[in-house]
Amino acid sequence: MTRFSANLGFLWTDRPLPDAIRAAKTAGFDAVECHWPYDTPASEVKLALAQTGLSMLGLNTVRGDVAAGEMGLSALPGRRDDALSAIVQAVSYADAIGAQAVHVMAGKCDGVEAEATFIENLSAACEIARRSGLTILIEPLNAFDAPGYFLGNTQQASTLIRQIDASNLKLMFDCYHVGRTEVDVAATLQKMLPIIGHIQFAAVPDRGAPDHGDVDFRRIFSLITELGWEHPLGAEYRPAGDTESSLGWMAKLR
Ligand SMILES: O=C(O)C(=O)CO
Numbered sequence: 001m002t003r004f005s006a007n008l009g010f011l012w013t014d015r016p017l018p019d020a021i022r023a024a025k026t027a028g029f030d031a032v033e034c035h036w037p038y039d040t041p042a043s044e045v046k047l048a049l050a051q052t053g054l055s056m057l058g059l060n061t062v063r064g065d066v067a068a069g070e071m072g073l074s075a076l077p078g079r080r081d082d083a084l085s086a087i088v089q090a091v092s093y094a095d096a097i098g099a100q101a102v103h104v105m106a107g108k109c110d111g112v113e114a115e116a117t118f119i120e121n122l123s124a125a126c127e128i129a130r131r132s133g134l135t136i137l138i139e140p141l142n143a144f145d146a147p148g149y150f151l152g153n154t155q156q157a158s159t160l161i162r163q164i165d166a167s168n169l170k171l172m173f174d175c176y177h178v179g180r181t182e183v184d185v186a187a188t189l190q191k192m193l194p195i196i197g198h199i200q201f202a203a204v205p206d207r208g209a210p211d212h213g214d215v216d217f218r219r220i221f222s223l224i225t226e227l228g229w230e231h232p233l234g235a236e237y238r239p240a241g242d243t244e245s246s247l248g249w250m251a252k253l254r
Pocket residue numbers: 035060139141174236
């Protein structure tokens with residue numbers, strides 16, 4: 001049976017994070033994950049996780065100046081201090097709530113200097129995270145949703161992961177982002193499996209619930225099971241209406 005993690009950056013966004021965790025438990029999710037939990041005291045999130053018995057699989061580093069269009073800091077040349085603060089903040093929060101991974105967001109930039117900056121910051125992030133037993137994730141975002149984002153495809157992520165060579169650095173494989181730009185989700189997933197740390201999904205191309213769209217998630221989830229992957233898969237989709245009414249896919253695809 002496929003196990004699922006509710007991404008609370010997109011699901012149950014109408015309520016405080018601790019209540020969203022409780023709603024995910026009631027709906028039958030096996031774990032949760034989030035984007036930017038920092039406005040909620042870690043003690044409240046920890047309590048909701050303890051009450052529900054759910055694990056928080058991961059959270060993201062802050063994006064920076066969102067109003068100015070920033071989508072992360074770690075590949076931005078000249079922003080080393082901000083990037084390291086974001087990493088320390090995310091690792092401390094993850095540690096406080098017993099989360100498993102931190103997604104370090106690269107930001108919008110390109111070029112050799114950006115790559116060198118990202119490598120330096122990721123190496124530091126892996127070192128800091130290792131002390132708390134945490135995994136660092138990097139996630140390629142598709143160019144339709146995140147134009148100009150430094151990390152644009154799985155091959156680029158794979159090259160970086162091999163180059164940095166830290167045992168706690170892994171790929172966040174989001175079937176949605178891969179499906180938008182890399183065509184064959186199943187083949188790419190199989191190829192990337194050894195470096196994958198977490199898998200997410202949403203319909204392609206509208207990022208809705210996974211029971212429609214161009215990617216056949218019945219087939220993808222069966223493949224993932226056949227490949228021996230046992231961690232919960234992250235439901236990071238945008239419900240068309242309220243979250244409860246969007247959950248029909250769970251019984252169909254489990
Ligand atoms: O878009 C995504 O998948 C992200 O995690 C960034 O919010």
